[in-house]
Amino acid sequence: MTRRRENEKGIALLVTLLILVLIVALAHEVFRIGAQSAQTGAYGRDSIRCILLAEAGTGAARIALREDARSNQNDTLDEFWSRAALPITLGDGEVLVTIEDEERKINLNRIMLSNGNAPDDQRLAVFQRLLDTLGIDRAVADAVVDWLDNDENPRVGGAESSYYLGLPQPYRAKNDLFDTIGELRLVRGVTAEVFEKLLPFVTVSSSGLVNINTAPKEVLMSLSAGTDLAEGGAIDSKTADDIIAYRKDHPFTTASQIGNVSPFLRDLYARTLIRNLLDVKSTYFHTRSSGNIGGTVRTIDAIGFRAGNEVQWRFWRIE
Ligand SMILES: [Ca+2]
Ligand SMILES: [Ca+2]
Structure with missing residues (x-):
């Protein structure tokens, strides 16, 4: 059929x-x-x-x-x-x-390692790259890490309770995972405008992997990051468009099939940790x-x- x-x-x-x-x-x-x-x-x-x-x-x-x-x-x-x-x-x-x-979105809770006090460098780099693509200050990533991590030591560009308690309506840093995406509005730097920009691309409820059959261009472009950039190169705008064009006629049934799109992607999948971020189901x-x-x-x-x-x-x- x-x-x-x-x-x-x-x-x-x-x-x-x-x-x-x-x-x-x-x-x-x-x-x-x-x-x-x-x-x-x-x-x-x-x-x-x-x-x-x-x-x-x-x-x-x-x-x-x-x-x-x-x-x-x-x-x-x-x-x-x-x-x-x-x-x-x-x-x-x-x-x-x-x-x-x-799973078409990036899971903010997975930026934190399960010990709760340090970020997963690869996933943090993915989020930073999304911020770059959307034209949002990278300091938002540091503020998100501080919001999630269980200490009260602000990162450079980040914010902990010492900042939030000084606001007109004071509150403390959560120092725990997001329960709803709406909580992101409480994080320093996430204005109403920034929140609206981010909302289509970030989640707090997913497997943590990105479904390459459903992810929008901005998320696909974020996937190669961190040390992967030096080892394999970035998924640029053109490569993301190629993935979206390819999957229309050839839905991915395994993550490694991303390598069928182009030699560059075959190499990226084989040589870098991008494979730890990808899935084909939700x-x-x-x-x-x-x-x-x-x-x-x-x-x-x-x-x-x-x-x-x-x-x-x-x-x-x-x-
Ligand atoms: Ca913290
Ligand atoms: Ca299905």
């Missing part, structure tokens, strides 16, 4: 699943709305119905991810979970679901599911961890 037909089949499957989950959710709705609408009025009723639609969309996303895990061992942008196949209209409402894997998936009824919109923002054919929610927020 061609990939196009597989995709059409996948999208049709996703729509079918969504409608099934919606039917179950709507059956519950009859009881829940009846109980709650007396207190909450028309807006509240629509709001509750929107949350139900969003729950159904999130449920459909979970089923789609489980189905994907049953059918293949890699994850690409061409798979049906990754495609914007929705919104689906149902009655007077609609639901829109998007799913992104987190384990954490960020879903956003929005229910919309007459302009009232409620969204469920969630991160699911997939192991085998199961997906467990690790983060769940109703907006």
Whole structure:
């Protein structure tokens, strides 16, 4: 079967699943709305119905991810979970679901070695290179390391509690891993503008490896770093474009296949530690599911961890 037909089949499957989950959710709705609408009025009723639609969309996303895990061992942008196949209209409402894997991004928590008091030099260099690519001051990397490491000794360019306690609204350096990506805003140098720039490219919930089937150009360009630059050279803009063009027709099923893109990449993979950073599959998936009824919109923002054919929610927020 061609990939196009597989995709059409996948999208049709996703729509079918969504409608099934919606039917179950709507059956519950009859009881829940009846109980709650007396207190909450028309807006509240629509709001509750929107949350139900969003729950159904999130449920459909979970089923789609489980189905994907049953059918293949890699994850690409061409798979049906990754495609914007929705919104689906149902009655007077609609639901829109998007799913992104987190392994397309750089995991900030993995900058720290597991002992908690020193950075992993290769991964720190990857993050520094991302900052360079995005035009952000490298001092942000030092401040992130200080935020994560368990001491109170600021690095050059970094910041510890001694800095944060002097702010108008004082707080202490966390000296531990990020629990949510939003915490990054607390780190010195991460202004609203810097945060928005970084957000598409950094995560705190992933395997720590980067999926070369899904990573955007900026992340691919960050991957060769540290001593690798001297040993093998950098993945420049052109090389990153070559990877993205190649994977459209040849999705990677093993990380070493990055060497099929060009002799330079074959050499880089063979000679440097870049191989310790790469994967072709994903384990954490960020879903956003929005229910919309007459302009009232409620969204469920969630991160699911997939192991085998199961997906467990690790983060769940109703907006
Ligand atoms: Ca897959
Ligand atoms: Ca610290």
